[in-house]
Amino acid sequence: MNVIAFLIPVALLLGLGGLAAFFWSMKSGQFEDMDGAANRILIDDEEDS
Numbered sequence: 001m002n003v004i005a006f007l008i009p010v011a012l013l014l015g016l017g018g019l020a021a022f023f024w025s026m027k028s029g030q031f032e033d034m035d036g037a038a039n040r041i042l043i044d045d046e047e048d049s
Contacts, residue, residue: 025031
């Protein structure tokens with residue numbers, strides 16, 4: 001029973017850490033260009049000589 005009293009706060013802290021990381025990534029613009037990386041792989045940057 002003592003293990004549950006230890007694991008519940010640890011689970012809440014991990015959840016809050018994940019939520020904080022999600023909000024940080026939203027604020028820093030990680031999700032603004034979702035298609036850009038997928039399209040850049042299709043563009044050929046090398047010019048034929």
